């Protein structure tokens with residue numbers, strides 16, 4: 433970690449560890465740490481939580497080249513399986529890569545919709561349904577295209593005692609921003625997720641207009657039709673049985 437004294441000054445009093453517990457996941461056992469981050473410039477009207485998560489596998493304190501995913505919350509894909517973006521897949525792949533190596537961390541930041549909040553994100557989706565791309569939609573709403581901040585990620589890494597990281601991302605700007613906050617990023621590890629018919633346009637905009645390092649062949653997908661429902665095993669309780 434570079435410029436530690438400076439970062440320490442900046443973080444003093446802002447980051448507080450609230451709770452920790454082991455969480456068994458489909459990728460193995462992680463330790464989940466919940467932090468509260470009192471940012472000076474947080475805008476509560478956006479509905480963003482100030483509780484952030486570090487999901488840690490293995491002993492990362494004092495280690496170098498720790499694989500880290502700095503991931504921003506995406507309720508639509510992660511909870512509801514929305515196909516409009518690749519967030520959930522990227523999170524899955526990051527956890528799988530960390531499990532493969534046996535150590536690492538996901539820093540899960542509560543900045544929904546690239547920091548504009550859930551309601552604004554869905555307003556932007558409504559404009560996208562009328563033909564705007566992801567950048568144009570935010571511009572129409574007079575919102576920043578990317579309002580994410582990474583100071584809490586830097587503070588969490590400091591708290592976790594990580595020496596240096598390998599950042600799982602396609603976004604070189606995220607590498608630059610973390611380095612500017614004093615995080616020693618040794619290298620970037622791409623997290624490539626093939627496009628589906630609903631995310632192809634979004635991934636293409638990320639590639640062309642947001643300088644994400646995504647190969648052209650990854651963003652190409654067949655034209656959209658209705659999504660295929662994934663059917664679970666539904667057990668229907670018979671009405672007759674319920675009445676008696």
Ligand SMILES: [Zn+2]
Pocket residue numbers: 506509517518519520
């Ligand atoms: Zn998303």
